[in-house]
Amino acid sequence: MIIIYTLTFFIIFLTYFLLIRKQQKLKLDSNKTVLITGGCMGIGKQMCKLLAMKKCKIIVLDIRKDLAADLKNTIEQYGSTLQFYECDLSNQEQIIETINQINEPIHILINNAGVAKLKLFTEQSFQDLQLTHAVNYLAPVLLSKLLIPKMEAQKFGHIVNVGSVLSIITGLKVTAYCASKHALLGFHNSLRVELKLKKSPIKCTFIAPWAINTGMFKGVKSKIDFLLPELKEERVAIEIIDAIENQKDVHSIPSFYWLLSNLIRFLPHPVADYIVVKAQGPYISEMVGRNQ
Ligand SMILES: NC(=O)c1ccc[n+]([C@@H]2O[C@H](COP(=O)([O-])OP(=O)(O)OC[C@H]3O[C@@H](n4cnc5c(N)ncnc54)[C@H](O)[C@@H]3O)[C@@H](O)[C@H]2O)c1
Numbered sequence: 001m002i003i004i005y006t007l008t009f010f011i012i013f014l015t016y017f018l019l020i021r022k023q024q025k026l027k028l029d030s031n032k033t034v035l036i037t038g039g040c041m042g043i044g045k046q047m048c049k050l051l052a053m054k055k056c057k058i059i060v061l062d063i064r065k066d067l068a069a070d071l072k073n074t075i076e077q078y079g080s081t082l083q084f085y086e087c088d089l090s091n092q093e094q095i096i097e098t099i100n101q102i103n104e105p106i107h108i109l110i111n112n113a114g115v116a117k118l119k120l121f122t123e124q125s126f127q128d129l130q131l132t133h134a135v136n137y138l139a140p141v142l143l144s145k146l147l148i149p150k151m152e153a154q155k156f157g158h159i160v161n162v163g164s165v166l167s168i169i170t171g172l173k174v175t176a177y178c179a180s181k182h183a184l185l186g187f188h189n190s191l192r193v194e195l196k197l198k199k200s201p202i203k204c205t206f207i208a209p210w211a212i213n214t215g216m217f218k219g220v221k222s223k224i225d226f227l228l229p230e231l232k233e234e235r236v237a238i239e240i241i242d243a244i245e246n247q248k249d250v251h252s253i254p255s256f257y258w259l260l261s262n263l264i265r266f267l268p269h270p271v272a273d274y275i276v277v278k279a280q281g282p283y284i285s286e287m288v289g290r291n292q
Pocket residue numbers: 037038039040041042043044061062063064087088089090111112113114115135162163164165208209210211212213214215216217290
């Protein structure tokens with residue numbers, strides 16, 4: 001009898017938390033200032049467009065100053081404003097200097113910029129590894145460190161970390177990228193519970209997309225592509241903005257991939273490794289990405 005009661009209570013509790021309990025919706029409008037890294041290209045630029053349509057004020061930190069004028073035009077077409085800061089996110093001093101120049105309150109931080117050096121580990125230089133970790137992991141950590149006290153003082157804040165399904169599973173030619181995205185997820189999860197512990201007003205959202213058609217993973221191919229085709233950058237941007245508005249803790253794209261990747265993680269290593277090597281192995285020479 002006790003087991004039945006416990007089970008019933010557990011099912012009701014789970015249903016409440018997973019299905020019924022709705023987070024209050026976050027309103028993205030002209031009262032919100034969003035700082036987004038890597039806004040000049042790819043999904044960052046798509047998110048800037050969507051945020052501009054909602055009339056949010058946009059601050060972009062990006063290394064590609066040459067693309068800033070075009071981004072500004074796009075944002076202004078939708079009736080919003082852009083403050084652009086040229087900033088190399090692999091340089092911690094530049095990040096600190098840039099944040100010190102911004103006077104207005106930042107409500108939402110989207111850590112989106114990323115790099116991927118698609119090479120086998122033995123072909124990567126130590127500089128490749130350092131750059132990947134600095135941009136994909138240390139920059140989001142430093143920006144969070146700098147902005148959390150300001151967000152707590154203004155009693156509002158939302159931090160979004162754009163990870164990847166490679167925050168959970170693995171693949172070929174992605175040792176540095178995968179390690180940096182795993183680290184980002186570990187940081188994000190630990191930060192979230194600490195914020196909850198102290199009842200902080202800051203919310204966090206982790207985004208884990210599958211491969212996107214931006215060029216970062218140009219040439220990525222496997223024998224199981226028919227199951228999961230490359231995502232379009234417009235769709236990914238729409239889903240990220242929706243996840244922020246709904247204040248989701250985590251959102252993978254496609255959404256079932258969170259569960260699937262976590263299940264793949266539990267496969268015995270020989271099975272998981274066999275699948276990766278057989279499916280992706282024959283095509284790795286075509287996987288070149290941007291290899292900046
Ligand atoms: N493309 C994919 O298949 C894919 C899949 C899953 C997750 N992601 C993640 O999504 C995010 C965006 O990816 P994307 O495909 O739009 O990438 P992208 O290469 O199209 O754009 C990346 C942006 O980051 C900027 N950037 C790169 N290095 C920088 C630096 N040192 N300092 C400042 N800015 C810098 C670039 O200038 C660019 O604007 C990344 O975090 C990436 O890891 C991408």
